[in-house]
Amino acid sequence: MKLSRDFLWGGAISAIQTEGAHLEDGKGLSNFDVLPMNDRRLKDVMMDEDNIFTEEGQHYPSHTGIHFREHYKEDIAMLAEMGINAFRFSISWPRLFPNGDEATALESGLAFYESILDELEKHNIEPVITISHFDLPMHLVEHYGGWASRQVVGFYVNYAKTLLSRFGHRVKYWIPFNEMNMVLHIPFIGGGLTFTAADNKLEKKYQAAHHQLLANALTVEAGKQMVPGIQFGCMLAAGKTYPYTCKPEDVFASLESDKHTLFFSDVQVYGKYPNYIAPYFAKHKINIHTEPGDFEILKNNTVDFVSFSYYSSACTAASTEGLETRRTNGFETVKNPYLPPSGSVWQIDPIGLRITMNQLYDRYRIPLFIVENGLGIADEPDKDFHVQDDYRIEYLSNHLRNMKDAVEQDGVELIGYLSWGCIDLVSVSEGKMSKRYGYIYVDADDYGNGTFKRYKKASYHWYKKVIESNGECL
Numbered sequence: 476m477k478l479s480r481d482f483l484w485g486g487a488i489s490a491i492q493t494e495g496a497h498l499e500d501g502k503g504l505s506n507f508d509v510l511p512m513n514d515r516r517l518k519d520v521m522m523d524e525d526n527i528f529t530e531e532g533q534h535y536p537s538h539t540g541i542h543f544r545e546h547y548k549e550d551i552a553m554l555a556e557m558g559i560n561a562f563r564f565s566i567s568w569p570r571l572f573p574n575g576d577e578a579t580a581l582e583s584g585l586a587f588y589e590s591i592l593d594e595l596e597k598h599n600i601e602p603v604i605t606i607s608h609f610d611l612p613m614h615l616v617e618h619y620g621g622w623a624s625r626q627v628v629g630f631y632v633n634y635a636k637t638l639l640s641r642f643g644h645r646v647k648y649w650i651p652f653n654e655m656n657m658v659l660h661i662p663f664i665g666g667g668l669t670f671t672a673a674d675n676k677l678e679k680k681y682q683a684a685h686h687q688l689l690a691n692a693l694t695v696e697a698g699k700q701m702v703p704g705i706q707f708g709c710m711l712a713a714g715k716t717y718p719y720t721c722k723p724e725d726v727f728a729s730l731e732s733d734k735h736t737l738f739f740s741d742v743q744v745y746g747k748y749p750n751y752i753a754p755y756f757a758k759h760k761i762n763i764h765t766e767p768g769d770f771e772i773l774k775n776n777t778v779d780f781v782s783f784s785y786y787s788s789a790c791t792a793a794s795t796e797g798l799e800t801r802r803t804n805g806f807e808t809v810k811n812p813y814l815p816p817s818g819s820v821w822q823i824d825p826i827g828l829r830i831t832m833n834q835l836y837d838r839y840r841i842p843l844f845i846v847e848n849g850l851g852i853a854d855e856p857d858k859d860f861h862v863q864d865d866y867r868i869e870y871l872s873n874h875l876r877n878m879k880d881a882v883e884q885d886g887v888e889l890i891g892y893l894s895w896g897c898i899d900l901v902s903v904s905e906g907k908m909s910k911r912y913g914y915i916y917v918d919a920d921d922y923g924n925g926t927f928k929r930y931k932k933a934s935y936h937w938y939k940k941v942i943e944s945n946g947e948c949l
């Protein structure tokens with residue numbers, strides 16, 4: 476099996492990391508807007524301590540982003556010239572519903588996203604919309620407790636239905652939530668969750684997860700009723716967890732770790748809570764509130780494809796004491812001694828992509844969609860702003876080889892490949908502009924200074940050839 480002629484080649488971004496235009500045209504504040512660029516941004520937010528919302532004199536990177544709201548026409552044209560035929564972007568919920576609990580959306584917000592769709596259509600680029608990418612109105616955090624509140628399900632479904640009725644006829648691929656499993660690792664970013672010392676943190680996270688799963692299923696239900704042929708995907712931060720050794724205890728620990736990542740997609744694909752979760756809930760004294768009918772809704776509204784991000788594999792052991800750890804996407808993992816040293820960059824494991832694709836396809840047997848992958852690293856432009864990013868080309872080409880092997884040798888069905896941050900954007904974990912993923916360089920620094928002009932990197936020309944050759948020239 477070869478990559479099909481209609482394989483989707485593209486890139487992905489999110490609203491919070493690119494748009495800027497902070498509070499313009501009535502936009503409300505989002506959870507991401509209150510995260511300063513400092514090393515506390517990934518820590519849990521405790522309501523009874525000095526908290527993240529009150530820090531003075533900090534830089535808030537989402538307030539500028541890359542000024543995508545100003546530059547989107549030029550950006551889409553540059554991406555089109557590179558040859559992409561798919562583009563994933565997210566809608567900012569508070570740009571449409573500033574507080575999140577209003578009945579109707581701001582027309583200014585809808586018009587902006589309509590105009591993005593017009594640009595994509597002009598260039599024959601298939602849109603892929605993420606409805607919620609780490610982005611929820613702060614009012615819902617402060618007045619309702621974020622996704623821990625069941626009321627937020629109703630507000631979200633109203634928001635999602637607004638999008639589906641306005642854009643459903645123009646957009647085939649929808650991702651209701653970005654990386655739902657992140658609510659377990661970065662709960663403020665993934666679910667707008669804050670904690671008190673008295674909280675059973677895990678219980679709160681799984682309560683929020685239940686609400687997001689329900690909101691996802693209700694969105695699928697609404698979309699399928701409104702628009703024939705529309706497709707929905709779950710989206711998870713994927714990456715197989717390896718056992719540190721082949722000791723059975725370590726292998727079992729890796730299996731356990733995978734289950735917690737895959738819990739979300741298990742529910743979204745199979746429409747029911749997996750058997751392993753009840754004993755886990757009992758062990759951790761997790762009692763989540765559900766209502767009659769919830770499980771029926773989950774059962775009847777499953778997803779059509781499994782989309783995922785892949786940056787690296789993970790690694791664990793039955794006892795991790797004394798083992799060196801590394802930071803990866805949203806959490807710490809045991810350092811894999813077989814992977815090359817990667818400095819401050821997340822561990823690099825191209826074969827891990829093939830392994831992860833096999834893992835997901837074996838488990839779910841529905842098409843996969845890679846909607847994020849890439850190398851986040853500082854670039855050093857020369858005086859003419861040329862970036863010779865051979866390290867990025869090497870990373871991407873090794874991952875694409877493994878992606879092709881998964882399709883061609885292992886028979887995995889794959890809709891497409893969208894690389895993350897196809898244009899530089901601010902990083903979630905560090906809040907820095909200098910952690911760059913793009914084919915296009917944006918002249919801005921970590922504090923939002925710069926001309927914000929766009930420049931093609933060496934990888935831009937490389938990816939153009941990859942797309943032209945449908946993945947033959949890597």
Ligand code: BG6
Binds near residue numbers: 653847
């Ligand atoms: C994923 C997110 O978790 O990882 C993206 O969906 C994020 O929004 C990406 O940017 C890379 O992480 P970081 O921390 O390098 O931005």
